[in-house]
Amino acid sequence: MPMDANEIEKLIKARFPGAEVTIKDLAGDGDHYAAHVVAPQFKGKTRVQQHKMVYEALEGRMGGVLHALALTTAPPKE
Template sequence: MNTAEVERLIEAGIEEAEATVTTPRNPDQEFEDAHFAAVVVSPAFEGKSLVQQHQLVYDALDGHMTTDIHALEMKTYTPAEYDDHADGA
């Protein structure tokens, strides 16, 4: 699984989501477990706790978290939170 596929799954599974997925470390081609980092922005996170927001991302990835993805670092934001974050607030 690659970063584009993880982004596609998240964006397809969460309403109006914009996902940016990277690989946070240099992979060891022989032993690499699939480690990803995601920043996800969606109005679907409005009024939800951080745990609920992360659960939406896990749900969007369906069974891939137990098969294709070993670890996922994530940051989730509503659009307003992301704007504040981008502005340095």
């Protein structure tokens, strides 16, 4: 069963309060998304660490109900 974009956004925002989250369904199938996440919690973290944090927020859904996620992350610009 595909995952809804709103559910992805909800999970990310629950882990990163105050984050700016943009989700785009790339194929219209509920399995392939792009997400852009800007969160203050990313400050001082490498890109790999930021992505790992987002994947952890998805609570194991990557590779299961969520097949593909093109992810971009960044801390807020000061």
